[in-house]
Amino acid sequence: MLFSTRAGIEAILKRSKTFLYSCLTLACLVAGGIILGPFVQKYAFGSFWTGFSFRIRFNRQQNCLCFVIWIIAVIVLNKHRENRIWPVIASIMLIIVFLIPHSLLGS
Numbered sequence: 001m002l003f004s005t006r007a008g009i010e011a012i013l014k015r016s017k018t019f020l021y022s023c024l025t026l027a028c029l030v031a032g033g034i035i036l037g038p039f040v041q042k043y044a045f046g047s048f049w050t051g052f053s054f055r056i057r058f059n060r061q062q063n064c065l066c067f068v069i070w071i072i073a074v075i076v077l078n079k080h081r082e083n084r085i086w087p088v089i090a091s092i093m094l095i096i097v098f099l100i101p102h103s104l105l106g107s
Contacts, residue, residue, distance in 0.1 A: 001098060003028055004070075008091025011084035019077045022087050025094075026070045033063035062097045069093050 007021035038048040073086035 001094060004091045004094045007073075007087045011087040011091075014084065018084055018087055019074075019081060022070065022074050022077055022090075025090075026067075026074050029063065029067050029070055033067060037063060062100065066090070066094050066097055 003021050003025040007018055007025055010018040010021055042048045069086075069090045073090040076083055076086045
């Protein structure tokens with residue numbers, strides 16, 4: 001969340017390190033959510049993956065949503081370094097996602 005917020009601020013202020021902080025954010029999302037996430041779930045619930053949830057559960061879709069939006073932001077920044085709207089959108093979305101309690105509709 002730290003790198004995401006910094007990338008959003010860099011994009012708003014039109015600084016040159018927006019792409020660097022966007023890549024760091026994506027790397028942290030991959031390491032924390034995609035790689036370490038299943039191990040935390042295995043430790044907490046006894047299985048690495050329990051399938052897709054077709055019910056609305058915010059705690060399962062949060063990381064996937066942020067991951068996809070940050071992939072889009074990094075791809076757009078890689079092609080057009082001047083187009084800084086996607087890192088701003090992605091950083092705001094990550095803040096909104098982290099404000100949603102995990103137990104909003106049950107866990």
